[in-house]
Amino acid sequence: MTELTLRPLSAHQSAALSGRIAVPGDKSISHRSLILATLAVGESTVSGLLESEDVLNTAAAMQAMGAAVRRDDEGIWHVGGVGVGSLLEPEAPLDFGNAGTGVRLVMGMVASHPIAAMMIGDASLSRRPMGRVLDPLRQFGAEVIARSGDRLPLALRGPATPAPISYRVPVPSAQVKSAVLLAGLNTPGITTVIEPVPTRDHTERMLTGFGASLDMSIDNEGARVIRLHGRPELKPQAMVVPADPSSAAFAIVAATIVPGSEVVVENVMLNPTRTGLFQTLAEMGADLTFENTREEGGEEVADIRVRSARLKGVTVPPSRAPSMIDEYPVLAVAAACAEGSTVMEGLAELRVKESDRLAAVSAGLAANGIEHEAGADSLVVHGRKSPIGGGTVETHLDHRIAMSFLVLGLVADKPVTVDDVAIIATSFPGFIDLMRGLGADLREGADLAEGESA
Incomplete structure (x- = not known):
């Protein structure tokens, strides 16, 4: 059986992110x-x-x-x-x-x-x-x-x-x-x-x-x-294999919520059954530009230019869930930084992902002072200009929980720690170095909150 060694990491409030990156294949x-x-x-x-x-x-x-x-x-x-x-x-x-x-x-x-x-x-x-x-x-x-x-x-x-x-x-x-x-x-x-x-x-x-x-x-x-x-x-x-829109989501949300940022993510697949997050972010006010649109391997792809923007809360229709089911954790992070409330429904599938992903998102938000309500298949996040942070998030061996809450730490008032980033390698090897290359302040586990241990 596969054995994993826990490796905590903390994300700190960061200066503007910038750069041109390629994320891994889908x-x-x-x-x-x-x-x-x-x-x-x-x-x-x-x-x-x-x-x-x-x-x-x-x-x-x-x-x-x-x-x-x-x-x-x-x-x-x-x-x-x-x-x-x-x-x-x-x-x-x-x-x-x-x-x-x-x-x-x-x-x-x-x-x-x-x-x-x-x-x-x-x-x-x-x-x-x-x-x-x-x-x-x-x-x-x-x-x-x-x-x-x-x-x-x-x-x-x-x-x-x-x-x-x-x-x-x-x-x-x-x-x-x-x-x-x-x-x-x-x-x-x-x-x-x-x-x-x-x-x-x-x-x-x-x-x-x-x-x-x-x-x-x-x-x-x-x-x-x-x-x-x-x-x-x-x-x-x-x-x-084109770039994975689910992996691109983390840099795209980070560049949207960290003030002054401008990032280009190259060669991202735009299959219409996978672009629900991009549609939702646009409705929230994100500044996304699709450049050099083309076809590769039978799929439409583009380079996505992201500039930071002030977001507003929206209601995401349940019918959109299949096209962004893996992106709800990082959408919850974007919602935490938006003005107003973001309502997400039709999330029952999140209960049977790598973790009970809905419960893990809710716990991560609570640990970092983000007001929200989680239902059996819904999540409502009440945003604020500057999230509080300061908590430690249990990843439950879920790579997307780890990456999503590291993104939150880049804008939170206090550092956000995730208890394990080793699991990220299951889907996005190189994530930490890539984000650091954009300017993200990610520090090894010595920055755990006082009184906590790895």
Whole structure:
């Protein structure tokens, strides 16, 4: 199992941030690139892969199931695929560390292959329920032995002859949708996914790019219907991974709330299923300019110029949640610095992220004197020009909680400490150095508040 050593860090009120930066490749696309390249016949290449712990764990899982995976001296990843239906049974448990996306997508991949795989993860991942993914996979004929609550560690065995299913996704989840589609690849016939609320569509776009046959339509109730024709021969691809908008969010919010700042974040993906934060910040009064808009790897990208701005509170509609579900923690930080109250609803998905992310955000706000109310699936943050700070935030092994509250410390009256920044490497290696390069005052754990210990 993955072991992590706690490493506290404090963020102090900083002077204006400035610079031009590139954030790592998109995590969602990185996972999918490795998985689909493994299911193709021949060698694919991936440029700009996010080389985080989460993604590297997925790469190791692909290798364990027969793919030839290597990184060349120029940082390009090469994946020799085995083809749909030809996965090898892994000899040892597949350790996904903290990677919820990785483990759930690989469950779908394995579920229709006649092999068995054991999947394990770190303490955080082992607390996260997997039932929403496993329920439809069982309908394909997969057998699962898991801890109570369908939690890791678990063993999954695919059937000799999987049966196609038609599955209506009960709550918006790109991971559930993607797992079903990946299971459908090695299933004869047509697998159908009905999605009442659209979620990020990277899997559909990439499957089409690899040569799979998908039909997409809208039914009479307005739901998105995706039909996948099973057992295609996927063709190897040369993929370019654009910058992750979820990772870009931290520098963008920091530059917005630290007075006098001007920062450019390069090559950020603008897939419309991922841009809810940018839309919300614009409604709050943020100064965002999209420059050099272009297409890379089948996705629209742009360089985003951010200048500091005075924000005002807004109401974020629940329908926007799927397009910014990972960005609510850092949006809560922006809201803490806005004039008035910001209302966020439709946040139930945050309860089953790397932590109970809604509870972790609420606790972090409370520790730093930010007035707010948290409900079962909602958060209201009452902003003030200069947040108080001075608290220590428990990250609960959640990288986004760590990065979000470090951003808060850059404008707070008193330093904000997070109890662990080691976990940040799961999605954003280099985050601390990058932010320091912009001018962020981040100090190692010696700056814990008096009377506290690491």
